[in-house]
Amino acid sequence: MNDIGGGQGSGITLLSDGHKGLLEAVKEMAPNAEHRLCTRHILANFHKKFKGEQYINPFWKAVNATRQPTFQAAMKEIKALDNRAYDYLMDRDPRCWSKAFFKEGMNCDAVENGVSESFNAAIIDAREKPIITMLEDIRVYVMERLYNQKVKGMGWDLAICPAIRKQLKLLKTLHRFWQTHVSGYQEFEVIQGTERYCVDLRKRECGCRIWQLTGIPCVHAMSAIASLNLDAEQYVADCYKTEAFLKAYAFNIHPLNDSSLWPQNPELDPPLPPRRRRLPGRPATKRRRDKAEKELSGKTKHTVSRFGSQKCSICKQTGHNKAKCSSKAGNQDPSNPQQTADATQDQDPINPQQTADEVPIDEVPIDDVPVDEVPIESTPAPSTPAHGVIRTARGGRVRKTSERIAKIGLKKMVIPKDGSGCSQDEPVALD
Incomplete structure (x- = not known):
C-alpha cells in the first residue's frame, strides 16, 4: 500500500482466493478497499459439501446478476433445492462475490482471479529454480513485458484500446433489437419485449448497472447513444483509453550487471548461499489442482479405473475379463451345482477349457x-x-x-x- 500510495485503500479493488490470512490483512492494511473473493474457489469449496450439477447454473446466475432482484431470484432456486446450500452461500457474504453488491465506479466487474493465474502460467519455468534465480527471471520477464506493451500501445492510432473498440462493435450489432423512447435531455427509456431500462447519458448510468460497474456502455446505452448519432467511444471510461494504457507502461526496469561488478563493502561479510536441500521424488512443476476444481473445469478427461472399464465376454459383467470369469469350468464354485452343470454343458469335447461359442x-x-x-x-x-x-x-x-x-x-x-x-x-x- 505504501508503494502504490493507496493509503487506506479508497478506490482500490482487491481480488483473492479468500484465504483467512489475506482477509485479516486486508481489513488491517486497507480497510476502505473493496475485497472480492474468487468465485471459482467458492464454487470448488461449495461443491465439496453439496454435490450435483443442479447448483451450478443458479450459482452463476447469482454471481453475474447485476441487480439485487435478479440475485434474489437465483438464490431462491438454490434455496428450493437445499436450504443448507442457501445458508452456506449467504454466510460467504454476497458483497464479496456477486456483481449485484459491487461498488459502482470501480470500472471492474471481475469475479475470478484470472490475472494471478495468467502470471503463474508465465513464470512456470522460473518457479523451478532457486529463489534468487527465480526472482531474476521474473525481473527480466517483467522488464521485457513493460517495453513490449509500450511499443504496442504507441502503434495504436486509436482513442481507446482495440479490445474495447471490438466490444463496442459487437454491441452496435445488438442494440438494433431495442426500442428507444426519449424522456428528457439525454434521458431515455429502452424497451425490448417486457424488459425496460432507464438510461441517463449525462450521469452515465443505466438501470442494468453494467455501465456503472464496467465503465463501458451497455447495449441499452448504445441504443440511446445511437438514437442521437453520437460517438460511443466518448462515453467509455478514461482508464480504457490509449493514453491511460501508455501511462501504465511509462516506466521501465533498468538493466542490471553481474554481481561481480557490484560495489563491494569490506565491512560486511558476503551472504552465504542457502543450504541445498533435495526433496525425494521429482520436483512438481504444475500447481496441484483440487479434485472439485477438476470436476468443475469441464476440460479434464475423466479417467476410469482399470477394473471399472473391463467387461467380461462370457457373463457380460464388469470388473473382470473372461480369464478370471467365475462362469468358466476351471473357476466353478463347488457349492453351486447348477452353475457347474451349466458350464459343463457348454464345454467343447475338443477343448474342455473353451466353450463352444468361443471356437x-x-x-x-x-x-x-x-x-x-x-x-x-x-x-x-x-x-x-x-x-x-x-x-x-x-x-x-x-x-x-x-x-x-x-x-x-x-x-x-x-x-x-x-x-x-x-x-x-x-x-x-x-x-
Whole structure:
C-alpha cells in the first residue's frame, strides 16, 4: 500500500482466493478497499459439501446478476433445492462475490482471479529454480513485458484500446433489437419485449448497472447513444483509453550487471548461499489442482479405473475379463451345482477349457483329415444339426457350416444325429 500510495485503500479493488490470512490483512492494511473473493474457489469449496450439477447454473446466475432482484431470484432456486446450500452461500457474504453488491465506479466487474493465474502460467519455468534465480527471471520477464506493451500501445492510432473498440462493435450489432423512447435531455427509456431500462447519458448510468460497474456502455446505452448519432467511444471510461494504457507502461526496469561488478563493502561479510536441500521424488512443476476444481473445469478427461472399464465376454459383467470369469469350468464354485452343470454343458469335447461359442472358425484343423477317411463315393448327406456342428466317424466335432465345407471342397465323414443309416464301414461324404 505504501508503494502504490493507496493509503487506506479508497478506490482500490482487491481480488483473492479468500484465504483467512489475506482477509485479516486486508481489513488491517486497507480497510476502505473493496475485497472480492474468487468465485471459482467458492464454487470448488461449495461443491465439496453439496454435490450435483443442479447448483451450478443458479450459482452463476447469482454471481453475474447485476441487480439485487435478479440475485434474489437465483438464490431462491438454490434455496428450493437445499436450504443448507442457501445458508452456506449467504454466510460467504454476497458483497464479496456477486456483481449485484459491487461498488459502482470501480470500472471492474471481475469475479475470478484470472490475472494471478495468467502470471503463474508465465513464470512456470522460473518457479523451478532457486529463489534468487527465480526472482531474476521474473525481473527480466517483467522488464521485457513493460517495453513490449509500450511499443504496442504507441502503434495504436486509436482513442481507446482495440479490445474495447471490438466490444463496442459487437454491441452496435445488438442494440438494433431495442426500442428507444426519449424522456428528457439525454434521458431515455429502452424497451425490448417486457424488459425496460432507464438510461441517463449525462450521469452515465443505466438501470442494468453494467455501465456503472464496467465503465463501458451497455447495449441499452448504445441504443440511446445511437438514437442521437453520437460517438460511443466518448462515453467509455478514461482508464480504457490509449493514453491511460501508455501511462501504465511509462516506466521501465533498468538493466542490471553481474554481481561481480557490484560495489563491494569490506565491512560486511558476503551472504552465504542457502543450504541445498533435495526433496525425494521429482520436483512438481504444475500447481496441484483440487479434485472439485477438476470436476468443475469441464476440460479434464475423466479417467476410469482399470477394473471399472473391463467387461467380461462370457457373463457380460464388469470388473473382470473372461480369464478370471467365475462362469468358466476351471473357476466353478463347488457349492453351486447348477452353475457347474451349466458350464459343463457348454464345454467343447475338443477343448474342455473353451466353450463352444468361443471356437474360432479359422482355428479348426480342417487340413488334418487322414487320407483313408476320404470316401470314394458320395451320397446325399443328411441334414446337419441346427447349430452347425458336424460329427465325424471318430466321434470328434468340426465347427464348420455346410457352406464353408462346400466352399473349401473337403469331404468329411458324417454320422447322422440319430446314429442310423451308416457306420464306420459305410461312411457318408459331405461335399
